[in-house]
Amino acid sequence: MVDLPSGHDPSSGPSSDELSRRVRSDQLLSVQRSVRAVVPSGMAVGCVTAGVALYASVHWAGPSAWLLLVVLSNAYRAHVCRSLRAVEQAVAGMDERELARRFRRITLSSLLSGCVWALLPLFCDSENPSETLFFLTIVCGVCAGSVIFSAAYAPVPIVFVTPALAAVTAWLLHAGGFHHNALAAMVFVYLCTLVYASRRGERAFRASSRLKNEALFMAAELQRTHAESTRATRELDFRANHDSLTGLLNxxxxxxxxxxxxxxxxxxxxxxxxxxxxxxxxxxxxxxxxxxxxxxxxxxxxxxxxxxxxxxxxxxxxxxxxxxxxxxxxxxxxxxxxxxxxxxxxxxxxxxxxxxxxxxxxxxxxxxxxxxxxxxxxxxxxxxxxxxxxxxxxxxxDEVLHGRLLRRRDIERDMVEAMATRAICAWYQPILADRGRRLHSLEAVLRWRHPKHGWVAPGEVIFAAASTGLAERLLRHILEEVCHGLVQLGGIGGAFAELPVAMNVSPREMSQLPVDVITAQVLAAHDLPPRRLQIEITEEVALDTSTARARLRALAESGVAVAIDDFGVGYSSLASLRGEHVHQVKIDRSFVFGLDSSPASCLMVEAVVRLGRSMDIEVVAEGVESQEEFETLTRLGCPLLQGFYFMRPAPLGQVVEWAERRRDSLPVTMASRS
CATH class of the missing domain: 3.30.70.270 (Reverse transcriptase/Diguanylate cyclase domain)
Structure with a gap:
């Protein structure tokens, strides 16, 4: 694989400088390989040439000295191109300055070797044409071999052949005569041809190297892109199927x-x-x-x-x-x-x-x-x-839970249709004042008779709505039902025209839904005054959050009365009564049950009644089911009463009929409300 330089954008291809560096790296490797390849043959040719010179010469010192120079020059060339494998590994990481330094050393070694071969014409003698022809042929042949083996980088063969052929040309011109001069001209043409061939060979090598490196780059880029694509696919798959926080499967x-x-x-x-x-x-x-x-x-x-x-x-x-x-x-x-x-x-x-x-x-x-x-x-x-x-x-x-799960699924599945057909509706229960002789208000109670499971408790309906994202829709539906009831009461006229109705809102709804905004919208749609509606809220966490308190305050400021349901149990707090938005508290059923035989409950009810009277807050005792409980609450001075003892929750028409039947014995009058 081709390593890419840091900071380079792969999408744009290799830069011109980078491509040039790679081409020069290829040239260096090629020249080093060819030099190492020709050094042994150069040594062999030098030895043979020195032998011929010794044979033809009277003095052996000259040929011996020349042979020594051949050995030294070739040894230097071999030294310059040593450790080819290590060089091949290092060339890819060389910068331009290091490449230029290595080229200079190789060129210098070629120049020295060429100068040594340029000394060979000194052994030529015009009187011995056969030996002269041998030496000149050797020089020309060595020069041709240099060009052939070092075509990748023109300066290397050029600096080698130029001194040698220039020396041959000079000797021929010195020898004189028509034939020698003609041969000198041919040698000069030969020199020019070799120089031209060297440059042409270098251009061809560089073009081939450029194409090769571009192809290598494209192959490396395709491989890198494929690797990145594979890695990105794995990463996307991991992120899609794993939790980012814990690393577990999502x-x-x-x-x-x-x-x-x-x-x-x-x-x-x-x-x-x-x-x-x-x-x-x-x-x-x-x-x-x-x-x-x-x-x-x-x-x-x-x-x-x-x-x-x-x-x-x-x-x-x-x-x-x-x-x-x-x-x-x-x-x-x-x-x-x-x-x-x-x-x-x-x-x-x-x-x-x-x-x-x-x-x-x-x-x-x-x-x-x-x-x-x-x-x-x-x-x-x-x-x-x-x-x-x-x-x-x-x-x-187990099977019990299985049945409960099936029931809840049926409830969740059928809830939307039940709201559309008004199967989920509001029934009403009267709240009485003046020891049960006067109708004070009504409380709306959610009712739904499921076609398969029968009556569904209001808490189940609210939980199912919250689980399926229908909480706001259910709240709007119940408000609509209550407003329909208020409109019906207004149509009856008389004492019923101003009768207020209370409805329960769960703490979850008060905390998570804009109850104040929804209530205002539904009341405005039916053209009903806010004073006709009362919101009952179980205190718990709802009254303990700034959002819920702000919504309750907004309801109270708009004219909707706010009541605290189940007061005395759970998270009830006396601090919640300090708010100006609280209009009414309802004593929890647990204090009313068996009240006549429980002195502690009597003390609790009496304390709440006195507290409500001192703070100008209405107090309702809910869950009255017996004559004894009614009489005890009356004796304790509880102003408002509600429970099965008077009437169970029923459709609005039945409640109105009940109230009209009691008109003579229990006159229906409305309590004044500020």
Whole structure:
């Protein structure tokens, strides 16, 4: 392969300077090879010539001295061109200055050798024409050989032949006579011809070398391009199938690898799919920052690969802090529960140096005939069950979970159509004041009777909507249903025309959706005043975020009343009552149940009632189901009551009929609201 110079753009071909350097490198190698090739023959011809001179001469000193010069000049030429193999390896990396230096040394050695052969006419004698002819022929032949063998670089043969043939020409002219002068002219023409041939040969060599190097460059460039293309393809494939943070397979890559793994294994034993979720990872992220969180995920990825290497498992990052494992158990040591428990027991050591102890929940699914994709879905369902049961444990997918999964899939699949056909609708439950004698407001409750699974709990519907990206659409749909109810109440007229309706918004919706904007849009579309609507929100995390507080404040400023549901349990905080946006609190059902026989609950209810009265906040006791609970709440002075004791949630028409039937015994009047 031809090495390219650094900083050169390969797409534009070799530069002129670079191509010239390569051509001169080829010339140098060719000249060195030819010099090394002709040195032995030059020595042989010199020895024969010296022998003839000694034979023809009376004095042996001259031929002997000349032979010594031949030996020395050829030895120097051999020295200049020594270590041909090492030179060939070094020539590719030589710069122009080094090449020029080597050319000068070779040219000098040729000049010295040519000068030695230029001394040969000194042995010529016009009185011995046969010997003279021999010496002159030798000189001309050596010069011709020099041109033939050194055609790559013209200066080398030119400096060799010029002194020798010039000496022959001079001797012939000195000898005089027509024949000698004519022969001198021919030798001069011969010299000019050799010089011309040398230059022409060099041009031909350079042209051939240029074509060769360009072809070599193109071949090297094609090879490099192919190598880069192959490397880029591998890199793109790696990036497409691997997680950039941990280096593990990503979701798509894991699915492909698991499918290949499954296809490569004989169907003689079940495969196992494990879905893992880190417990406590959010705490590490919050305490140490996302960079530390990323390092934790990287450590967990390496730890999983090390722990599962002996099981020949496919390991991937499923997303966030979830990881997936797929393998075929070979024996008791490979049992999924055993492997999962080993991971649970050892994960704390993998990340303990960050100052926080992580746990891991594991969902397990084993099957012989199900696809890897199905098994991963089932193990994910088992993972949720493991986390629901307390985290840091494993749970195997079973028939109960299978039924639950099928139910949830049906709910998610049919939700869009249920909203389009208004099968998902709002039912209403009255909230009463004045010890149950006056209708204060209504609460809208989400209802959906699935054609296959029957009544679906509101929490299930909301969770399914969040899982399928339909949370905002569901919120808009329920708001539309409530607004339809408000319009119907306005059409009835009388006391119902101004009756407010409350609807529940989950903390997830309040945190992730622009509830204030959506509410304003839907109310404006139905030309309804904001005071007719009340938003109930379970406090939890929603009231603890700046975004949620800003949205609640915006709702309150627009005229929509805000209520805190399930007050007294979970994350309820008295600090949340300081906000001007809170209009109402609802005492949780757990304090109302069995209230007549629980002094502690009575104290709690009484405290909330007094707190609401002092802060001018309405207090509702929900979940009233018995006469005893009703009487106790009345005695404690709870201003607003709601529960099955009065009426179960029902369609709006039935609630209106119920209220009209009680008109005589329970006059329907509206509570004034600021």
């Amino acid at each position: 979701r798509e890559g894991f699915a492909k690898a698991a499918a290949r793994f499954e296809a490569a294994q004989a169907d003689v034993a079940p495969h196992a799919a494990l879905m893992l979720d880190l417990d406590g990872f959010k705490a590490i992220n919050d305490a140490f920052g996302h960079k530390t969180g990323d390092r934790v995920l990287q450590d967990v990825g390496r730890w999983l690969q090390q722990r599962l290497a002996q099981h020949d498992a496919v390991v991937g990052r499923w997303g966030g802090d979830e990881f997936a494992v797929f393998y075929r158990p070979q024996g008791a040591a490979d049992a999924p529960e055993h492997v999962a428990q080993g991971l649970i027991d050892s994960i704390g050591h993998a990340t303990s140096h960050y100052g926080g102890q992580l746990g891991v929940s594991v969902g397990i699914c084993t099957s012989l005939d199900r696809s890897a994709e199905e098994m991963l879905s089932f193990s994910d369902e088992a993972l949720y069950e493991a986390k629901r049961r307390g985290r840091n444990r494993c749970h195997r997918f």
